[in-house]
Amino acid sequence: MTQHSRDTPQFYLTAPSPCPYLPGRHERKVFTHLVGDKAGDLNDLLTHGGFRRSQSIAYRPACDQCRACVSVRVVANEFRPSRNLRKILARNSDVVGEQRSAVPTSEQYSVFRAYLDQRHRHGGMADMTVLDYAMMVEDSHVETRIIEYRRRAEGGGVAGRSEDLLAVALTDVLSDGLSMVYSFFEPSEETRSLGTFMILDHIARARRQGLPYVYLGYWIEGSKKMDYKGRFLPQQRLAPSGWLRVEAPGDAASEPQD
Structure with missing residues (x-):
């Protein structure tokens, strides 16, 4: 069985749900937890890659057929x-x-x-x-x-x-x-x-x-x-x-x- 360090972030994918911004579309998100001593560094890195923070979660859109969400x-x-x-x-x-x-x-x-x-x-x-x-x-x-x-x-x-x-x-x-x-x-x-x-x-x-x-x-x-x-x-x-x-x-x- 593969062993993971506690400092290595694990990423998860949500199930599809109705998009709150574009009618008729569905959204999925990829997310990980921001915890521990490295949370700040990880938040920096992920923000540069288009993630957003919500409480102790960092997430970004991972929709199957849509790329409308653009980080600015x-x-x-x-x-x-x-x-x-x-x-x-x-x-x-x-x-x-x-x-x-x-x-x-x-x-x-x-x-x-x-x-x-x-x-x-x-x-x-x-x-x-x-x-x-x-x-x-x-x-x-x-x-x-x-x-x-x-x-x-x-x-x-x-x-x-x-x-x-x-x-x-x-x-x-x-x-x-x-x-x-x-x-x-x-x-x-x-x-x-x-x-x-x-x-x-x-x-x-x-x-x-x-x-x-x-x-x-x-x-x-x-x-x-x-x-x-x-x-x-x-x-x-x-x-x-x-x-x-x-x-x-x-x-x-x-x-x-x-």
Whole structure:
């Protein structure tokens, strides 16, 4: 019988299930566990290969006849916001992002619950309890942070404190970038475009930290849920030949990048 080291990741394949992004299609995923002392290094390696993290699991699509899910990362230092994106930044000039340890709070869950009920009431996460949310945040064996976005208190507040939690991002810190694992926002503040604002803020954070990329997960052409990720340019998209650069909307991916 073959012997496997405890440090050697074992990969598994899920059964087919309906695709949540493209009607009429089915998805399968390949996944492995991120545990132990090597979890951070493994998460780095797998993210570079198109995997995403969910709690202590790393997964990527492995569909039989579809390759629509394309891993995307923004080139942070070269990114320049479009006119529309600059308007979103201006609209949220009163919002402050505060980075914290990955510790769940009831305040976060309140926003999370409102977000699911308003925007994803029929999705796979719709029934998540406060304990499920705590597991989503805490069950990580890699370097993970929570970034809370709050409206700045009028008059500056006390000792720089802010108020009104508006949005939250759960983010992994990789060797070459920030990976946005999951984000959500107060649905009553929809006109702020907080989902887009959080991406813009992460690009700025990566630049300040000297990290070259912001990983956004999967871009899916033709999916309204995922198509927005194509707005953040220049970016790289993972193809069988490696990470390919995209300069402008509608561009074909160009030469492989290191």
